[in-house]
Amino acid sequence: MIFDPEFLLSALRIATPLMIVALGVLIAERAGVLFLGVEGVMLCGALFGILGAVYTGDPWMGMMCGLAAGVVAGLVSAALIVWIPTDQVVMGLAMNIAAIGVTSFIFRVTADDLQQMSPTIDWTVPAWATDNAVATFLFSVPPLAWLAIILYAVVWYVLFHSAPGLLLRSVGQSVKAANSAGLNVPWVRTVALAIAGGLSGLGGAALTVGWVRSFSDDITAGRGFIALAAVYFGRWYPRWTLFGCLLFGIGEALALRTQVLGGNPHLYLMIPYVLTVCVLAFAESGRAPREVGKPYEGR
Amino acid sequence: MGTFLKNMGKRLWHIAAGLVLAGALAATPAAAQDKIKAAVIFGVSNPASVNGWDRGHYQGVRKLIDGYGWDVTIAENVPFPLIAGTAENYAKAGYQVVVFTSSGQYKAWDQVAPNYPDTIFAMLSTTSTLPESQNVVAYEPDFFAYGIINGLIAAQSTQSNKIAGVAGLPVKAVEDMFSGIIEGAKAANPDVEFLHAISGDWTNIPRAREVTALQIQRGADVVLGNAGVGTRGILDASQSRKAKFIGYATDWAEDAPDIVLTSVILGIDGWYDALAKDVVAGKVEPKIHTFGAETFKVMPLNDKLLSAEQIAKIEDSVRRYQAGETTVPVVPHKFK
Numbered sequence: 032m033i034f035d036p037e038f039l040l041s042a043l044r045i046a047t048p049l050m051i052v053a054l055g056v057l058i059a060e061r062a063g064v065l066f067l068g069v070e071g072v073m074l075c076g077a078l079f080g081i082l083g084a085v086y087t088g089d090p091w092m093g094m095m096c097g098l099a100a101g102v103v104a105g106l107v108s109a110a111l112i113v114w115i116p117t118d119q120v121v122m123g124l125a126m127n128i129a130a131i132g133v134t135s136f137i138f139r140v141t142a143d144d145l146q147q148m149s150p151t152i153d154w155t156v157p158a159w160a161t162d163n164a165v166a167t168f169l170f171s172v173p174p175l176a177w178l179a180i181i182l183y184a185v186v187w188y189v190l191f192h193s194a195p196g197l198l199l200r201s202v203g204q205s206v207k208a209a210n211s212a213g214l215n216v217p218w219v220r221t222v223a224l225a226i227a228g229g230l231s232g233l234g235g236a237a238l239t240v241g242w243v244r245s246f247s248d249d250i251t252a253g254r255g256f257i258a259l260a261a262v263y264f265g266r267w268y269p270r271w272t273l274f275g276c277l278l279f280g281i282g283e284a285l286a287l288r289t290q291v292l293g294g295n296p297h298l299y300l301m302i303p304y305v306l307t308v309c310v311l312a313f314a315e316s317g318r319a320p321r322e323v324g325k326p327y328e329g330r
Numbered sequence: 331m332g333t334f335l336k337n338m339g340k341r342l343w344h345i346a347a348g349l350v351l352a353g354a355l356a357a358t359p360a361a362a363q364d365k366i367k368a369a370v371i372f373g374v375s376n377p378a379s380v381n382g383w384d385r386g387h388y389q390g391v392r393k394l395i396d397g398y399g400w401d402v403t404i405a406e407n408v409p410f411p412l413i414a415g416t417a418e419n420y421a422k423a424g425y426q427v428v429v430f431t432s433s434g435q436y437k438a439w440d441q442v443a444p445n446y447p448d449t450i451f452a453m454l455s456t457t458s459t460l461p462e463s464q465n466v467v468a469y470e471p472d473f474f475a476y477g478i479i480n481g482l483i484a485a486q487s488t489q490s491n492k493i494a495g496v497a498g499l500p501v502k503a504v505e506d507m508f509s510g511i512i513e514g515a516k517a518a519n520p521d522v523e524f525l526h527a528i529s530g531d532w533t534n535i536p537r538a539r540e541v542t543a544l545q546i547q548r549g550a551d552v553v554l555g556n557a558g559v560g561t562r563g564i565l566d567a568s569q570s571r572k573a574k575f576i577g578y579a580t581d582w583a584e585d586a587p588d589i590v591l592t593s594v595i596l597g598i599d600g601w602y603d604a605l606a607k608d609v610v611a612g613k614v615e616p617k618i619h620t621f622g623a624e625t626f627k628v629m630p631l632n633d634k635l636l637s638a639e640q641i642a643k644i645e646d647s648v649r650r651y652q653a654g655e656t657t658v659p660v661v662p663h664k665f666k
Contacts, residue, residue, distance in 0.1 A: 037547050041540050135375060142379040148566055148586055243535045245562040248375045248407075252534060287527075287540045291548070296500070296528040 036168045038284055043176045046280025048073075048238040050179040052258035053265075053272050054186055055101075055230030060267060061190060062223035063203035063322030064112060067123025070255030071130025072104040072228050073235040078134040080236025081246045082141060084149040093149065093240040094175075094233060101232015102225050104130075109224040113217050116326040127255075135248045148244045175241040180273075182230070187269040199223055203320035206327055216327055231255065257307075264310065266317025275310075282306040365401040366609060368394060368427035369420040371435065374533070374559060375407035382561050382579045383598070387431045387454065389580070390602030398606045400427075414438035421446035427609055429454055429602075433503060439466070450614050454601050456503040460616050467608065468618040469601035473503050475623035477510020478517075478658050479594050479648055480576055483628070484552040485515035485522045486644045487574055487591055487636060494525040494550035494573075496542050496564050498532035498557040500665045507556060509663040517658045518647060525550050526665055532558030539563030546571045552591065554578065565589075574635055581629055591635055595627040623652045 052073050059066035079100035084093025104126070112122045138145070154174050160166035190196035202209045202219045209216055238254065239246050257279055265272030282303030289299040370391050377384035394400040403425070408416050413435050420428050421442065426449060430439050433455040440461040443451040451461075453468040460466050484493040495511055497504040508526055515522040525545045529538040538560030542553060546567060552574045555564030561578060568575040569586045577583070577593025601621060608614045628648055631641045650656045 037544075041543065045536065045540065138379070139376050142376065145379070146381070146585055148562075148569060151570065238536065243539050243563050244566045245535060247380070247533065247535055247559045247562065249533075250535060283537075284540065287529075287537065288544055290527050290541065291544070296530065300530045 036164075036171070038288055039168075040171055040173075041288070042277065042280040042284040043172055044242055044280075045283045046276045047173060047176045047179055048234045048242065049254060049258045049261060049276040049279060050234075050273060051175070051182065051237055052231045052234030052255055053261045053276050054179070054182055054269070055105075055227035055234065056259050056262045057265075057267060057269060057272055058186065058190075058199070058223050058230070059227035060262060060323050061203045061320055062199050062220050063206065063320055063325070063327075064220055064224060064227075065119040065123060065324040066108070066224070066227055066231075066259070067120055068104075068108050068126030068130075069123075069227075069231050069259055070251055070253065071127040072101050072108070072231040073238075073255040073258075074127075074130045074134050074249070074251045075104045076101040076232025076235025077239040077250055078137060078235075078246055079232070081145065081149050081239040081244075082137075083236075084240045084244075085144055085147070088150055090150050090152045090240050094236045097236025097240065098229050098233045101235065102229040104232065105224045105226070105228015106221070108228060109221040113220045113224065113327065116328065119324050119326065131249055138246060138248060145246055149240055151244065152241060173241060175237045179237075183269050183273050190269070200320070203322050206322050206325075220327070231258075234258070260307065260311075263317070263319075264307075264314060266315075267320060268317075278310060279303055279307060365399060366427060367401045367403075367425045368429060369403045369405060369417075369425045370429040371405045371408055371413060371416055371431060373408060373410070373413075373432055373434065377404070377406065380559050381582060381585060382556070382577075383558065383596075384431070386579045386596055386598030387602075390454070390599040393599045393602050394606055397603070398610070400606070410434060410437075414441045417442045417451065418446070421449040425449060427452060427605070429605070431455060433457055433501060450609060452605050452614075454598070454605070456501075456506070457618060458502075460618060464616055465614070466616050467605070467614050469604055470618060470620055471596050471601075471626075472620050472622045473506035474510040474513075474660055476594065476596065476626055477507040477512075478514035478651060479510075479623065479626055479628065480507070480554055481511035481514025481516075481524075482518045482647045482651060483576060483592060483594070483631075483644050484511065484554060485518040486640060486647065488519075488522060488550075488552045490549045490551045491519070491521045492523050492525060492549040493552045493554070494527070494542070494545035494548075495554045496527050496529060496538060496545065496557055497555075497665075498529055498538070498560055500528055504556055505663065505665055508665055509661060510658075511554065512663055513658050513661055514651075517656070528665070529557050529560050529563070532560060534560050535563035535566075537563065539567045542567035543571065546573045552576065574632075577629070583629060583632075587632075589635070590632060592631045593629045595629065597621065597625050597627060600625060626652070 056066050076097035080093045080097025083096025084090045112119050156170040261275035262272050264275035286299045286302040290296050378388045394402050417428050428451050430453045443461045443466045444463040451466050456470045457468045495508050512524045527541040538557045542564045553568045554576045555561040556578050569589050574591040575589050579596045581593045582590045
């Protein structure tokens with residue numbers, strides 16, 4: 032009952048929003064921007080995603096709304112921390128606090144419309160696959176989890192095997208060298224933050240539209256920060272970041288399922304966090320992109 | 331220097347005059363002064379949007395405002411450590427009634443009430459004791475009886491003989507309710523097994539969703555939820571897996587009409603009604619008023635999910651229990 036295909040599916044459902052958001056953080060940090068406002072951007076994506084799904088009646092439109100809200104929030108972040116520029120830590124925290132207030136206010140205004148659950152993403156196991164356990168499992172994996180895995184492959188390729196990826200990484204490693212090479216650092220970071228914001232917003236929408244089909248104040252509940260931790264755990268590499276997110280998903284799913292053994296549920300609920308601390312304690316420490324957190328004042 | 335002081339003095343006069351004018355404008359008219367000032371403290375934000383317990387309280391607040399003309403202030407999203415300070419501030423500001431909406435706020439109730447004898451401190455939630463003070467009162471539901479009604483309905487609606495209850499935390503109200511469900515279900519159908527799970531808090535929708543999904547995977551086809559904001563997750567898991575759902579505290583039919591079997595209404599607004607009447611009549615005394623089975627209302631059963639025969643049987647068993655024709659033993663169970 033604890034370890035069965037449903038356990039893996041539960042872990043994937045839990046990990047999917049984290050995987051998408053962590054990818055956004057990874058891109059921002061690879062461009063040398065500390066994306067501490069990720070929690071707030073995710074929250075915005077979560078709200079606008081569900082609003083889009085409810086008002087259009089189409090969950091995929093909801094996902095697009097979440098993505099769009101994330102891009103806007105990413106561009107706002109870029110305006111504040113790249114173009115002004117302000118302190119990345121303070122601005123990140125301010126973004127998070129502001130997002131709680133803004134989303135809470137909009138949720139209050141629209142609460143009546145959000146009473147019903149949002150429409151489901153239509154994804155069923157086809158009849159021909161029901162006899163085969165592996166096919167049934169693969170078709171039971173949420174579509175957004177597949178999307179996240181594809182995005183990881185794309186980002187890995189772009190970051191490490193393409194010219195734009197090299198350009199982005201160089202901005203994160205040495206602003207002076209990038210400047211000398213004629214790169215427009217603020218624009219590269221702006222594009223990176225727009226993509227990071229979009230992915231964070233999409234991750235938020237994956238939480239509300241793709242998973243629980245409803246919204247509540249501060250529904251992200253620190254998931255943005257967990258995604259941030261997954262990037263640090265993954266040493267700014269896509270495959271290890273993905274592994275970090277999956278590990279947390281497995282820990283959380285395990286915590287919820289071990290309750291069937293009896294005993295105090297609070298003990299089990301500690302599992303994902305204890306697991307994360309243990310893994311971080313034993314993991315080899317990585318080297319962050321050198322420019323992360325430093326304001327660019329070279330304009 | 332002389333000019334600066336002269337200007338400064340002028341400004342101070344202007345500010346003083348402004349304050350006097352503002353005070354005069356803000357002065358309460360005689361009619362409004364007669365209004366009873368009450369404050370209601372919530373642990374969640376936007377209680378009107380949180381279906382179940384908190385929306386029930388919000389309906390009660392509306393009753394105080396619309397039915398009795400009270401001047402009611404709501405404090406939302408107050409974390410447990412700040413509840414005593416919040417209640418104290420209201421008492422200092424001259425509020426006549428302060429309402430606590432959760433049994434988790436008991437400590438603040440106990441701490442603040444004895445220090446402000448001119449304010450009435452009311453607990454509108456489960457409690458077994460009262461603070462040592464004359465200005466306290468409690469209005470609480472009999473959660474065991476509430477659980478029995480839920481158990482009677484669930485046990486006669488299940489096809490798998492497994493029903494599930496998911497809660498935020500194993501507080502006394504939850505333990506009483508779940509104990510009632512077990513005994514009520516047993517009275518209606520001895521073969522029914524009750525599965526339970528705790529999501530860990532009252533706000534985490536995803537977690538509540540996943541623990542509910544697990545109970546449905548274990549075979550439960552009727553789900554009952556009492557997880558605060560997290561109940562939305564319970565509803566989602568039930569809907570996506572086609573399990574039937576029994577609404578908690580308020581009416582849930584509009585939230586998911588296809589799976590909501592019925593809702594068992596706690597009638598929280600009735601507690602506010604009782605409080606208002608007692609305050610207006612000056613009859614508030616240190617007492618726990620318990621609202622029993624007869625005060626709970628079962629919403630019409632979903633005829634798309636149950637046959638007419640099943641509905642008639644369930645309605646009859648609930649009616650007989652509420653009328654006292656059937657007795658169900660009070661057996662407390664532990665869920666920790």
